[in-house]
Amino acid sequence: MSGFDNNPFAGPMDVNPFQDPSVTEVTTIAVDRVEEFNPFDSTTLNTQTATTIPAPTTLSQPAVLQASEEPSPQATVAAAQADLLRQQEELERKAAELDRKEQDLQRRAAPTGASGRENNWPPLPKIFPIKPCFYQDFEEEIPLDYQRVCKMMYYLWIDNGELAVPVPDVLACLAYFTTDPVYGVDFGLAILWxxxxxxxxxxxxxxxxxxxxxxxxxxxxxxxxFVFFFQVAVYIIQSVGIPKWGNSGWIASIAMIRSNLAVAVVMMVVAGFFTVCAVLSIILLKMVHAKYRRTGASFQKAQNEFSQGVLTNRSFQNTAASVASTAAQGAFQRN
Structure with a gap:
């Protein structure tokens, strides 16, 4: 009941919060520590000096790049001289190449034998009394686009014009003649062809x-x-082998099987050669015609070339002059 004896309207107790023991203890320690620190004390100075980390004495590399050294005047002059010498050598090389090309063009345009170029076809031995009659060089005279076709035409001529087919045909006709003397006509015509x-x-x-x-x-x-068209026809006739025409073609060789099989086989081989030549001639004729269409040639140009060639031919000029002088003398004598 004593609690009810207090006067609720009485003033509060005079209590100082700063007098609390915990607060007074903290404030007292902080003040003491501040007062104990003396920045000018020798002991404090010695302690701080001992713990100070000295600055590094090694100088670091600066971040700025050093400027490169400029070339000396002697090096610049030497480089310029080397460049001039290189350009001079290049110009000399080009001039020599141009001179060589010009000489090649002059040699091609010059007539045979005018520039020391000797005929080289047919390739006969030097001790042979007959000298070559023509000059032939595919690499020098024929353009690169036409060399392959021209060489193939040359090989075709060798096959059927020189040794590859005519000589076996003569031998086959000789064997044909030995089996029956009636076929001596074929042997004689084979030699003639x-x-x-x-x-x-x-x-x-x-x-x-x-x-x-x-x-x-x-x-x-x-x-x-014009001429090769007839040559193709001749190849076809030779491959057919009409009896007594001087060709050991298919007809003659097949007819010979019953009489002599060995001779028939030889004649069939020759007939196969003739057939290959006929096929190749047709193919090459088409190839030459394709090349001809690219050159821009025409019948009008052919007429102009023929007329100019006839008029500039020395033999034709001499003949025309002699005919004209003879006619003039005859007219003068009649008058």
Whole structure:
């Protein structure tokens, strides 16, 4: 009941919060520590000096790049001289190449034998009394685009114009003749075709196509097409082998099987050669015609080339002059 004796309207107790023991203890210790610290005390100075970390004495590399050294005047002059020498050598090399090309063009444009170029075909021995009659060089005279076709035409002429087919045909006809004397006509005609076709095929269709590819001559192209068409027909007739025509073709060889099988086999081999030549001639004719269409040749150009060639031919000029002088003398005498 004593609790009810207090006066609730009485003033509060006079209590100082700063007099609390825990607060007074903290404040007293903080003040003491502050007062104990003396920055100018020798003991404190010695302690701080001992614990101080000295600054490094090694200088670090600066981040700025050092400027490169400029070349000396002597090095610049030497580099310029080397550059001039290199340019001079390059110009000399180009000049020598141009001179060589010019000499090649002059040698090609010059007539045979005018620049020391000797005929090299047919390749005869030097001790042979007959000298070569023509000059032939695919690499020098024929453009690169036409060399393959021109060489194939040359090989075709060799196959059927010189040795590969005519000589076996003569031997086959000789064997044909030995089995039956009636076929002596074939043996004689085989020798005649060999002696006749070898030079005429070279002059009439191989040399024209060689000249056509060499000088892009429209007249040579037309002459080749005209003659080679008949050559293709001859190849076909030879492969067929009509009896007593001087060709051991398929008809003659098949007819010979019953009489002599060995001779028939030889004749069949020759007939196969003739057939291959006929097929190759047709293929090469188409190839030459394709090349001809690219050159821009025409019949009008062929006529112009023929007229200019006839008018500039020395033999034709001499003949025309002699005819004109004879006619003039006859007219003068009549008057």
């Amino acid at each position: 060999f002696l006749l076709f070898c030079p005429t095929s070279f002059l009439c269709w191989y040399r024209p196509v060689y000249k056509a590819f060499k000088s892009d001559s429209s007249f040579s192209f037309f002459f080749f097409f």
